[in-house]
Amino acid sequence: MLLALALPATAAAGRSAATVSGQILSLSTAAQTLTVQTASGNQAVLRVTAASHLWRNGSPVGLADLALRDAVLTAQVDSRTLRVVNLRARGPAVTTTRGGLAGIDPSLQSLSVTTPAGPRDFILTSATLFVRNGHAATAADLTARDSILVHALAGAASEPVAADVEADGPEASQVEGTISAVSGSDVTITPSQGNAVTVHVSDSTMIRLHTSTGEVAGTLADLKTGLRAEAGFDPVSFVAFRIEAAPADGGGQQQVSHVEGTVSAVDAGAGTITITPRTGSPVALTTDSATRITRNDAAATLADIKVGDHAAAEYVTATNVATRPTRAIQ
Structure with a gap:
């Protein structure tokens, strides 16, 4: 939810200008936007263009180098379009890694990102923030089709700790219900209300099984008729990004x-x-x-x-x- 933000306007070079300060809540390199929450609790979605000048800790940076929780000391924006003219931010020293999603540990305690130099692994903690397409998310919301941006705390000797993870990818449709059929690579899920939806399982589909002892990675062979399941899928191709299901022993069907x-x-x-x-x-x-x-x-x-x-x-x-x-x- 975005709240209306009243910005003080001043005349600057013939255009209406405003100043914003606060904390970065989310950003999207795909949409070229960042959301700033002001001291009053209002939120503003700012647009970044090639003409925007960004600084972090006194050095010029790109949008991907800004991190969640960074303090926006001052941002000069066009009050009509909220396009950033100049922005100065401050935050702890971090490293920036961009790539694709290589994998997530079933326990959701580690994340692997594909980069031109090879996969890079990160430790996930309870303090790691996740944003997908500009919205709050969890590690379970990431898909194999996402572009991944990770800011890790600088100075890690071995496996770095992810401070925040930003993902951009296709918006997914959702279906939750009971698996009513499995045919080849197609899985049909029938919700309690509405029509059944058949999704296609590809090599990139992430399948997770919920048991009474935790979560484990699954395969297409684990998906059986009668199981409760939830799937996120491409609304055009119906290819499933992820499927979460309870195992046959019913251990994952919890009240x-x-x-x-x-x-x-x-x-x-x-x-x-x-x-x-x-x-x-x-x-x-x-x-x-x-x-x-x-x-x-x-x-x-x-x-x-x-x-x-x-x-x-x-x-x-x-x-x-x-x-x-x-x-x-x-």
């Missing part, structure tokens, strides 16, 4: 509960958060790298959520692990 209320405790190090509803007992939840967390509709980590925030979460009833988007509103 999900919902809680909404006030954050009464949060421990980013332990990955836990407690939400106290208006009525009823507090609910203590555990998060993992598959939990999508947003704050004020922007990608966030558990460390960004504060006691007193209004929050909502969906979680596995049996384990209290937050599996669906956890959102906090300041």
Whole structure:
């Protein structure tokens, strides 16, 4: 959700100019945009062109060199088009890697990116921010067709730690329901309401199986009729980017509960958060790298959520692990 941003206008060389400052919430090298949240909580989507001048920590940079969480000290923009004229940002030292998605560890603790010099691996932590097509995401939302941009903390001696990951790729359609047929490389999923959808499994389709002990990589042979499944697919070709399913033993078919209320405790190090509803007992939840967390509709980590925030979460009833988007509103 984007809030309207009132920008002060000044006359500059015959055009209406404005100044923006705040923090970078998301960026897209494909769309050539970045979203800045101001101190008042408003968000502005700024356009970057070949004529835009960008600096980070005093050095000229390109859009891909700006990182999520960077402080925008000042950005001069055209108030009519929000095109960036000059932008100065500050942030910790990071390295920038661009390429394609080579793979994700089933536990979602590592990411591999294809580069001209070969694959490069990154460690994912609870502090890693994910954005896909300019929106908050998780590692599970990435597809093999995405262009990947990774900012890693500088100075890592071995496998670098990803501070943030930006992905750009085709928008996916979604279907969730029961697998009603598997024929060759085609999988038909029938939702509880609406028409059945048949998606095609290609070599690039990522298949994940959810079990009672965690998540594992799967293959087409693991997809059986009767399983619950969710697929993201190209709306034109119907090629599946990803398919997530419960295994035949039913271990992944878990009841999900919902809680909404006030954050009464949060421990980013332990990955836990407690939400106290208006009525009823507090609910203590555990998060993992598959939990999508947003704050004020922007990608966030558990460390960004504060006691007193209004929050909502969906979680596995049996384990209290937050599996669906956890959102906090300041």
